[in-house]
Amino acid sequence: MSDAQQQAAQTGQHGEGFTVGAIREQFPVLHQEVHGKPLIYLDNAATTQKPRVVIDTIREFYETDNANIHRGVHTLSARASERFEAARAQVARSLNATSEREIVFVRGVTEAINLLAHSLSHDWQAGDEVILSELEHHANIVPWLMLKERKGIEIKVIPATESGELEIDALPGLLSERTRLVAVNHVSNALGTINPVARIAAIARERGVPVLVDGAQGLPHGPVDVEALGCDFYACSSHKVFGPSGVGALYARGDWFERIPPFMGGGDMIEEVRFDGIRYAPPPSKFEAGTPNIEGAIGFAAALAWANSLDWLAVERHEATLLARMTDGLASITDLRIVGTATHKVPVVSFLIDGAHPHDIGTLLDSMGIAIRTGHHCAMPLMQRFSALAGTARASAAFYNTTDEIDQFVAAVARVRDMLV
Amino acid sequence: MADKAPTIDAEISALKDEFAFLGDWTERYQYIMDMGKQMPAFPAEKQDEAHKFHGCQSQVWFDYEWDGDHLKLYGTSDAAIVKGLIALLFRIYSDRTAGEILDAGNGFIDELGLGAHLSANRATGLVNMVEKIRSLAAEKAA
Numbered sequence: 025m026s027d028a029q030q031q032a033a034q035t036g037q038h039g040e041g042f043t044v045g046a047i048r049e050q051f052p053v054l055h056q057e058v059h060g061k062p063l064i065y066l067d068n069a070a071t072t073q074k075p076r077v078v079i080d081t082i083r084e085f086y087e088t089d090n091a092n093i094h095r096g097v098h099t100l101s102a103r104a105s106e107r108f109e110a111a112r113a114q115v116a117r118s119l120n121a122t123s124e125r126e127i128v129f130v131r132g133v134t135e136a137i138n139l140l141a142h143s144l145s146h147d148w149q150a151g152d153e154v155i156l157s158e159l160e161h162h163a164n165i166v167p168w169l170m171l172k173e174r175k176g177i178e179i180k181v182i183p184a185t186e187s188g189e190l191e192i193d194a195l196p197g198l199l200s201e202r203t204r205l206v207a208v209n210h211v212s213n214a215l216g217t218i219n220p221v222a223r224i225a226a227i228a229r230e231r232g233v234p235v236l237v238d239g240a241q242g243l244p245h246g247p248v249d250v251e252a253l254g255c256d257f258y259a260c261s262s263h264k265v266f267g268p269s270g271v272g273a274l275y276a277r278g279d280w281f282e283r284i285p286p287f288m289g290g291g292d293m294i295e296e297v298r299f300d301g302i303r304y305a306p307p308p309s310k311f312e313a314g315t316p317n318i319e320g321a322i323g324f325a326a327a328l329a330w331a332n333s334l335d336w337l338a339v340e341r342h343e344a345t346l347l348a349r350m351t352d353g354l355a356s357i358t359d360l361r362i363v364g365t366a367t368h369k370v371p372v373v374s375f376l377i378d379g380a381h382p383h384d385i386g387t388l389l390d391s392m393g394i395a396i397r398t399g400h401h402c403a404m405p406l407m408q409r410f411s412a413l414a415g416t417a418r419a420s421a422a423f424y425n426t427t428d429e430i431d432q433f434v435a436a437v438a439r440v441r442d443m444l445v
Numbered sequence: 446m447a448d449k450a451p452t453i454d455a456e457i458s459a460l461k462d463e464f465a466f467l468g469d470w471t472e473r474y475q476y477i478m479d480m481g482k483q484m485p486a487f488p489a490e491k492q493d494e495a496h497k498f499h500g501c502q503s504q505v506w507f508d509y510e511w512d513g514d515h516l517k518l519y520g521t522s523d524a525a526i527v528k529g530l531i532a533l534l535f536r537i538y539s540d541r542t543a544g545e546i547l548d549a550g551n552g553f554i555d556e557l558g559l560g561a562h563l564s565a566n567r568a569t570g571l572v573n574m575v576e577k578i579r580s581l582a583a584e585k586a587a
Contacts, residue, residue, distance in 0.1 A: 059470050059562070381524035383503050384478075387564070388526075391470035399502065414503070414523065443475055444525055 042338035047424050050075040054424065061393025064429045069213050069241060069372050069420035070397050071263045074327070078267055081326035082319045092315055094292055108318050111325035112308070115273045118328040119258060120249040128281065128311040129321050132272035133240040134163040136259035137207070139274060139311065140236060141167035143284040144205060150176030153202045155228075157182040157190050158409055159212040159219065162402040164238045168207070182208065184409060188215040188364035192223055199231050206235045210242025214401040214418065215364025216347075216372025218242075225254040234280075240264050244422065245343060245370040246336055250275055262320065267327030271320030274311075281307030288313040339423045346421045346430055347371040353434030357441055363410050371421035374401075375437075376412055380444035385417040388440045394433055396420075449536065453549040456537050460557060470562055474526055480536070481529035487521035498574065503527050505570070509581060514542045516581060530559075530571055538578045546582035551575045 048054055051073045056063050065073060085107065091100035093108045109124070116124045130136045145152075154168050158181055171177050180198045183191045190208070199206075206228040211218050221242075225235040234256035242248055244265045250258050257280070261272040286293055286304055290313030296303040304310045350373050354360055359378040377385060386398035399415040400407045407415055419433060450456040467473045491508055498505040503524035510517050518539040522528040537553065538546055551572065554560050560568050 381503055381527075383527070383567075384525045387567075388471060388474055390564075391474055391562070443471075443478070 042335045042342065042423075044342065044424065044426050048426075050077070051424055052076060052079070058393040058395070059391050064394045064425075064433055066419040066421055066425065066429075066433060067395045067397050068244070068422040068425075069216075069264075069401075069418065071269065072244060072266045072422055073424070074268065075266055075330055077330050078323050078327045082268060082323040085319050085322050090319070093318055094309075104318060107322050108316070111321040114325035114328055116275075118247070118332055119260075119273075119275050120251050121275050122251075122278070125281065125307055126275055126277060128274045128276070128308045129316050130259075130272050130274050130311075131270055131317070132261035132263070133238055133259045136257075136272060136274035137164055137236070137238065138167045139287040140205075140207075140257060140259075141171045142287050143311075144234075145171055145175060145177070146285050148175060148177060148204055151178060151202055152204045153178045153180055153200060155180045155182060155195070155198050155203060155206045155233075157208045157219070158184040159188065159190060159215065159217060159406055160207075160209055160238070160403065161213050161240075161406075162404070163240070164207055164209060164236075165405065177204075178202070184217075184406075187366050188212065188217045188410075189366045190217075190219055190224075192220060192227070195224060195227050199228065199233060203228075203231070203233045206233055207238065208235075209238040209240070210248075211240075211245065211370050211372075212364070212403075212406075213241045213372075214403045214406050214416070215366065215374055216241075216369040216420070217364060217366040218245075218368040218370060221255065222253050225256075229254060229256075241370065241372075246340060247332065250277070256280060262324035262327060265324075265327055266331055267324040268317075268320045271317040271324050273324070281311060286310050286313070290314040292316075334423075342423055343371045343421065345427060346425055347373070349427055349430045350419060350421065350434065353430065354437060357434075357438050359441060359445055360437070363412060363416050371425075372418065373420075374412075374416040374418045376416055377437075377441050377445065380441065382412075382415050382417045384444055385437070385440055388443060389417075389433075389436055392436045392439075394436055449540065453537055453541060453545055457549075457553045457556065460533065460536070460553070464557055470558075473558075473562075474529075477529035477533060478525045479529070480532035481522075481525055484521070484528070484532045484535070485519070487519055492521070498577070502567070502570070505531070505574075507531075507574070507577070511585065512540075515540050516543065516546065516578070516585070518578065527567065527570070530563075530567070531574070534571070534574055534578070538575075543582040543585040546579060547586060551579075 053073045089103040091104040093105040112124045112127050116127045168179055172179055182194055208224055210221050221237050228235045236257040237255040239258050239260040243260045256277045258275040263269040293305055293310050293313040294302055295305045354375055361376045363374040382398040386396055389396055396417055396419045398417045450459050464473055467476055492506045496506040496508050498507040503522050505522045508519040518535045520531045
């Protein structure tokens with residue numbers, strides 16, 4: 025680290041666009057004590073906290089514009105519809121999609137992938153193949169296993185190395201005439217690895233195979249450009265990116281949403297309904313049956329607009345500092361093993377302490393005011409791969425975490441290690 | 446650790462005093478884990494499916510026997526805090542008669558602050574084990 029970087033890390037000053045202290049001011053939940061200790065929130069890969077602007081946007085929507093969308097002739101309904109569609113436009117802009125018609129609102133990544141597993145597979149046959157990776161979480165495994173049970177598809181897996189990086193060289197050999205989709209995560213939730221999704225997409229698309237990127241953990245750590253990634257589908261969850269829970273978006277390139285059948289049926293997704301037939305509405309409505317999470321979509325858009333306004337070069341420098349500090353600090357603790365040591369990572373560190381159960385580590389840290397996640401991180405195959413059958417302890421930082429918090433966390437883990445071993 | 450108290454209520458009262466003496470929850474967990482370490486070893490050959498106590502995030506094994514009128518409890522866990530909580534439960538309930546167990550409530554979980562400080566999963570595991578102990582006592586009393 026250079027002197028300037030070190031100084032920046034200590035003061036939290038990273039140029040004009042980003043000051044950790046000023047960012048923290050915008051997150052009310054961070055300013056509290058837990059068990060009599062100042063809260064240190066390092067469970068951001070599970071969910072992120074919400075800035076004031078998101079909380080205010082949702083409250084203000086309920087106080088001024090709340091109505092059901094797309095069907096009322098009255099003023100409030102028109103305003104609510106307009107805001108909902110403006111939210112869609114914001115998501116499209118944030119992902120650099122070509123058109124708002126490429127964006128469907130869903131409950132989150134889990135629903136997005138279930139939608140695709142259902143709708144993409146309408147013309148798949150037994151023996152068709154989907155390629156996943158060893159780094160996936162259950163949301164990008166279980167829907168495909170369910171499809172395997174239902175349709176007899178085959179699942180192939182891009183292996184991961186000991187450091188938790190995907191063996192991309194294995195991908196060409198896994199692709200076959202029967203491959204219908206490659207579905208990989210942008211960033212591993214359990215290990216923090218940033219996967220080379222643009223390269224994966226390039227390899228797959230050269231063979232005419234569409235690519236789904238699960239962006240649950242990607243979007244929180246930097247702007248996403250679906251053009252640059254070259255993927256066909258990108259799924260994201262609002263709550264992972266400083267927005268409300270229960271809403272997310274699925275991007276599908278070009279006319280994909282026109283070419284596949286709807287997922288759920290109901291109101292709002294039809295143009296005409298008779299008892300002897302239906303005509304679906306054009307996308308995105310075709311994939312948005314029923315009343316959607318209106319305030320959620322609007323809050324999500326507020327979160328994206330807010331995040332997009334940050335100085336991301338400075339944010340990325342700060343996150344790199346947090347990661348380095350966390351990695352170096354934890355690595356110096358006796359009996360501690362970091363699981364996932366990829367070269368390119370977001371500030372997520374999974375670790376094990378010999379002779380200590382991850383749940384004990386998590387409980388003791390909680391008693392010190394520190395929130396981390398313990399367990400299998402909804403990625404059981406990955407935990408098996410790394411012989412962490414009881415799961416790991418995982419600390420995941422966001423840009424509102426300070427280097428001081430990381431130092432306190434590392435000191436707390438050292439203390440916990442002495443208590444447990 | 447104090448010697449076993451003569452009654453369940455006295456035991457809970459002693460635990461409350463011991464907890465109050467400790468400064469914060471980190472120290473209380475340390476104390477709970479120390480209780481776990483002092484429990485008699487649970488035989489490795491009994492750490493099998495038949496003795497597994499389900500409904501916990503960590504692995505828990507459980508066994509019991511009736512020594513005349515008195516219920517003797519045995520158990521362990523692969524997680525140190527859970528093992529300590531088992532030891533705490535056994536201080537309260539082991540070596541008691543069915544009548545004593547059935548007369549006692551499970552209010553101690555909240556009185557000791559365990560309900561508020563344990564994660565929901567662990568508090569549920571604790572309640573489940575109390576229920577199991579009470580159902581053993583009820584069978585015996587029937």
